[in-house]
Amino acid sequence: MQQGLAGVPCVKYRKPKRLMPGERSLFRPCKTTCKTSSKTSSKAVAGFFEDIPALLIVTIGISVFIVSALYIFNLYIEYHRGPDIVEDREAFIHTLRTYEGLQYDKTKQDGMFDPNKIKVIMGENITRDLHPNFRFYIEIYDVSDSFEPVNRTRRPGEGGAINNSELPQSPLIEIAAGYTAVNIMMPLGDVHAARMEVWIWY
Numbered sequence: 001m002q003q004g005l006a007g008v009p010c011v012k013y014r015k016p017k018r019l020m021p022g023e024r025s026l027f028r029p030c031k032t033t034c035k036t037s038s039k040t041s042s043k044a045v046a047g048f049f050e051d052i053p054a055l056l057i058v059t060i061g062i063s064v065f066i067v068s069a070l071y072i073f074n075l076y077i078e079y080h081r082g083p084d085i086v087e088d089r090e091a092f093i094h095t096l097r098t099y100e101g102l103q104y105d106k107t108k109q110d111g112m113f114d115p116n117k118i119k120v121i122m123g124e125n126i127t128r129d130l131h132p133n134f135r136f137y138i139e140i141y142d143v144s145d146s147f148e149p150v151n152r153t154r155r156p157g158e159g160g161a162i163n164n165s166e167l168p169q170s171p172l173i174e175i176a177a178g179y180t181a182v183n184i185m186m187p188l189g190d191v192h193a194a195r196m197e198v199w200i201w202y
Contacts, residue, residue, distance in 0.1 A: 089176040144192040
């Protein structure tokens with residue numbers, strides 16, 4: 001059985017058989033004529049194309065929202081980050097080279113460190129004395145060929161890093177890393193070449 005355009009069931013018209021005298025016909029042809037239109041498929045396609053502009057508007061709206069959110073997030077980061085992180089790193093390294101908590105007292109020379117101070121200094125000392133507005137992580141490597149190097153690193157038996165926080169693992173946190181050449185004045189007057197590595201982040 002077919003469906004009319006209005007959804008009303010209908011049957012194909014057929015001639016009723018010849019009735020015998022006294023018989024009544026039970027056949028009632030459908031009042032709604034079954035119509036098939038070649039325009040049905042074209043109307044469906046046209047309806048699909050009519051939805052495309054609305055879909056484009058929604059897509060553009062979502063894109064604008066995402067871009068705006070990213071822009072506002074970057075502004076937030078810039079606002080709370082303050083001065084440029086590279087400038088802060090360079091200034092911090094320069095300050096550490098003449099910091100009394102590391103410097104060899106007898107010479108007061110830039111970048112000349114005391115081995116005893118290297119061994120005992122803690123991140124809390126630097127935070128208290130220098131008041132940095134960022135997190136830091138410092139390691140000192142003795143690069144001389146001495147049999148008794150003075151290291152202050154994360155490696156086992158070398159006292160651990162000088163820091164006020166552990167290095168972040170998130171790729172979303174910007175870290176500025178740098179290093180500088182320093183010297184270590186040993187008790188017998190020997191000078192060990194060393195490298196101080198510094199990481200800072202907000």
